[in-house]
Each structure stands twice: as structure tokens, then as C-alpha cells.
Amino acid sequence: QAQLQESGPGLVKPSETLSLTCTVSGGSISGYYWSWVRRPPGKGLEWVGYIHYTGATNYSPSLMSRLTLSVDTSKSQFSLKLTSVTAADTAVYYCARLNALAIAGMNYYHSMDVWGQGTTVTISS
């Protein structure tokens, strides 16, 4: 069973860049989409974006201008970079695997079936 582990600094200064990495173990990074979800304190879940192991991406419209997702299959890792952060980016960040769980018509349907434990990121000077 695949396991995911987020890593990165817990504290980032406003206007700087937030960088997180998710390491995949116990399974292959190839063949899947990989996503990021965050939960600000006292609020609900917010979808951030996803990346295919080939590098194709899909970003939340609200974060698109500041967000870059990347993947390194040789290290079984995928990463998130969020620029010009503010206090509103303070959150627990989760990485998750998007797995093809069904076939809907001609398409594979993907859902987040394996999640990391989450990492807390605080934006503060």
C-alpha cells in the first residue's frame, strides 16, 4: 500500500515562497495523478491542484497565478511551490494520490484514495 509523506518548512515569511515535497513510498509514482489539498485553521478543505506523473498539471483557479507543481519520478517525489504567500496561505497541507477507481463512459474517474498525514505551514514574520 502506497504511503505519502509531506515535508517542508513549518514557517514561511510573508511575500516569500512556500515549498513542500511529498514522497511516495510502498508504491510507484508512475501511472498516477498526485494532488495537494489544504485546510486553513478553522476552515474547510481547499483543493490546490494536481499533477500527472508525466508533468501535466491542473491548478485551482484561485491559486493558479502563484502555484507551480512539479514531479521527480526518479526520487518518487512531487512538489508544490506557492509564491508571494500571505497569512491566508497558513494551513495544513496534504498530499494525496488520485487513483482511477472507475470507468465513466470513455473516461477514467479519479479520486483521492491515499493521503499523507499533512504538514502545518504558518505564514508569519
Place this chain on the structure above:
Amino acid sequence: DVVMTQSPLSLPVTPGEPASISCRSSQSLLHSSGYYYLDWYVQKPGQSPQLLIYLHSNRASGVPDRFSGSGSGTDFTLKISRVEAEDVGVYYCMQTLKTRTFGQGTKLEI
């Protein structure tokens, strides 16, 4: 953007009793394939989110059959036939038709 609205936001329940959570989308979630593109997730206290229901009505692996998903168009429902103490947590619907958007979450408490 597709906006997802859940109700209620807080749901006190009694063990053994049924529970129902509503999720409404700002536009139809019907895909051209004929399927409704909606998932349900739960985040239990101290845990990461976990998948409950995918593609509108399919239970994820290991999910008890007391959980069921239904609905059509813009109105969807997650039902728990008999609530157990372990079901406490925040339940989220998420549309997957146009990028992805979560609902605000419904806190289920005993």
C-alpha cells in the same frame, strides 16, 4: 467556478439513528458520460481526510454499507443508515466535473 453548498453545517446525531447531509452545486454535475461527478470525504478528528464515496454513489474500499450516496443534477445526499460513534468528523462533498471544489463541510457530532 462551481460552488458547493452543504447543509446543515452542524449535525448532532444519536447513535443508532440515521443521518443525512445535503450538498448542492451551482451547476449540474452531470458529465457527458452520463455519470455525476461528485465525491464524499470525511475528516475524522486528528486524521487526514479519507474517501467515502466516489462517482456519486460508489463506496470506497473498506467503507461500511451504512454509508450511501445519491442525488442528481445539482442536489446530492450522503446518508448514514445507523450512525456509530466512530462516524464523528467533518464530511465534505467535492465536485470533480470542472477542476475540483469542496463544500464547506458538515460537522457530525454525537
